Amino acid sequence: MTGYPMSENWSVVPDVAAMKALVRGWHAGGLKVALVPTMGALHEGHLDLVRMARTLADRVIVSVFVNPTQFGPTEDFNRYPRDLDGDLRLLGEVGADAVFTPTTAVMYPEGFQTGVELSRLPRHLCGLTRTGHFAGVAQVVLKLFNICMPDFAVFGQKDFQQVRIIEQMVVDLNVDVRIVRHPIVREPDGLAMSSRNVYLTPQHRADAAIINRTLLAIAADIDGGARDAGRLVENAVAAIVAHGGDVEYFNICDPVTLEDVADIGNCGHEVLLVTAVRFGYTRLIDNRLVAVG
Numbered sequence: 001m002t003g004y005p006m007s008e009n010w011s012v013v014p015d016v017a018a019m020k021a022l023v024r025g026w027h028a029g030g031l032k033v034a035l036v037p038t039m040g041a042l043h044e045g046h047l048d049l050v051r052m053a054r055t056l057a058d059r060v061i062v063s064v065f066v067n068p069t070q071f072g073p074t075e076d077f078n079r080y081p082r083d084l085d086g087d088l089r090l091l092g093e094v095g096a097d098a099v100f101t102p103t104t105a106v107m108y109p110e111g112f113q114t115g116v117e118l119s120r121l122p123r124h125l126c127g128l129t130r131t132g133h134f135a136g137v138a139q140v141v142l143k144l145f146n147i148c149m150p151d152f153a154v155f156g157q158k159d160f161q162q163v164r165i166i167e168q169m170v171v172d173l174n175v176d177v178r179i180v181r182h183p184i185v186r187e188p189d190g191l192a193m194s195s196r197n198v199y200l201t202p203q204h205r206a207d208a209a210i211i212n213r214t215l216l217a218i219a220a221d222i223d224g225g226a227r228d229a230g231r232l233v234e235n236a237v238a239a240i241v242a243h244g245g246d247v248e249y250f251n252i253c254d255p256v257t258l259e260d261v262a263d264i265g266n267c268g269h270e271v272l273l274v275t276a277v278r279f280g281y282t283r284l285i286d287n288r289l290v291a292v293g
């Protein structure tokens with residue numbers, strides 16, 4: 001157990017058996033439970049997810065776990081920001097009922113060897129460069145669902161491909177949890193909040209506002225009748241590059257299959273604008289759903 005306060009209203013739970021016992025007690029009392037999975041380094045966006053969870057259920061669990069299986073060998077697992085004390089203070093203020101804080105050894109003990117195999121959705125967008133990332137996400141999220149047994153789980157739309165993959169997983173594997181999407185929470189200049197924003201230099205931080213401005217501009221073009229996705233993507237990439245961003249991808253795609261859309265006039269009633277951009281070493285993602293009239 002950690003040195004953090006344990007009480008009826010506020011529990012920090014680092015082990016699986018204790019977490020399951022707590023939730024079983026809540027369920028036995030007829031209470032509904034919502035889970036907000038996070039990797040910590042919490043910001044206002046995460047707290048909004050917790051607030052939404054509170055409206056959905058009687059008890060809210062926030063998991064704080066930097067999951068090694070979703071980081072590639074050249075990614076930032078070791079330098080991912082960690083601040084459990086700060087996270088617990090914020091979660092105390094926002095009113096989580098339990099914080100699940102397992103160690104890697106608790107989640108992946110000696111002999112661990114089972115994963116979740118995904119097929120189509122990771123073949124797009126971030127999955128193209130982050131090999132194995134979404135399999136790691138699905139693996140840890142399924143474990144969190146089995147440990148926390150939530151009725152609801154709240155995921156941010158900022159990680160659009162992630163929430164789509166989790167939605168698909170719970171359907172495909174008959175997992176009894178309702179996935180709820182939370183809209184993207186943004187800084188005043190429109191940059192999507194992210195734990196990784198702290199890595200940005202002041203110049204890159206200012207320049208990065210171009211990402212959301214570009215998403216808004218392309219959405220306005222589509223509203224205005226633009227239908228050639230290729231041309232819109234070219235314009236978007238040019239705008240971001242002009243502000244110093246290194247665009248990994250900017251796609252206009254179907255929000256269910258994540259497959260590229262060529263003719264916006266000849267697709268469903270919504271398209272997803274979605275992008276990954278590096279400023280310096282910091283990789284940022286953002287997206288916007290656009291209704292097609």
Ligand code: AMP
Nearest residue numbers: 038039040045155156158159184185193
């Ligand atoms: P993370 O710990 O950053 O991996 O994120 C934990 C959860 O918070 C995920 O469901 C994210 O999609 C969500 N999240 C992170 N940043 C934001 C944001 N700016 N707006 C909405 N949801 C977010």
